[in-house]
Amino acid sequence: MKKYRYLPLAALILFLAACATPKIDTEDLKAEIKAARTGHYGQAMYHQEQSEEDLETANEILGHFEKKHYWNINEKQKALDAAKSAARHRLEAEKEMCLWLTEVHGHNHHKKEAIHDTVAYFKTGSAEPFKTKDETISKVGGWLQAHPDATATVTASTDTVGKPEYNQDLSERRAKAMIQRLIANGAKPSQLIAKPIGEVPGADNTPDQENRVAIVITSHPNYRDCPNIK
């Protein structure tokens, strides 16, 4: 009888082992769930869901206060925390949505519209150009009109003929002359930046047509979706 003492125990262990639920590998399922919320759009959805859940909690507790239910349980802090958390998640959702927006339409942002061109040539001592690239001036003027947040820098210079002070003044007049032409073609004065640099360094008293010019360089601020969201 004694030798069969462990038999019921062994049978019990065998029975329990047979009943044990096999462990199911959930790694693939977890990966799929995670994949559903990857990327900016997925994260926006995630934060939106969290915000809704938090807001539901806050509203539910508000309902308790208004109906005087659960008066013996102080839930105020929980409700406040939930409401703040809802606002945080909402902001995060908005940020992620903006990033997604940039991701999907970023190619429409202005990237290749910068113009860098010599638009006018001057004779020594003159602020009136003898030759201009009217097509470029017209294009820049029209582009500035179409993009009010864009700017253009007009850089005017002189050669080394004459006194440096006179040449500084001359380059200022050359820049102004070009600004007038750009304004006439649609640009606003506030979009135009004059940059009279005076004499271009070189051998003294040497005429050089390459330095008696006005150059226009346009620039557009880096475009950002939702710039007010920080």
Add this chain to the structure above:
Amino acid sequence: MSKNKILTACILACFFMMTSPVKADNYFIDKLSQGAANIAFGFIEIPKNMINITSDQNILIGLTWGLIRGVIQGVSRTLVGGVEVITSPIPTNEFTSPAYVWDRFSEDSRYFGLHYPGYWTSYGPLDDGE
């Protein structure tokens, strides 16, 4: 006789559970059913207090203070239930809150807007405020 009592209790329980969520237009029926339910099930205040105080404090306080408080609450609910039945033809505000003992199980009961001392401050295991 004993079987009849159980049967009656079951029928009454089913009746009250079915009628409680319905917003009755008839004050009389509403108040009468609340009063009858409170007379019949006022004793549930005992486990209610024991469970909630155990959850809020510990099992010892739940079994002692919870029992005492539950008995006081149970007697109160039963008596107030009687008042509800007697005054059922007269429309008034609810005398008990929660109206039925099984409603909002984590909420400490009040009678005529007043509460007893020693109430708990957290949700019990049977009700999380949903």
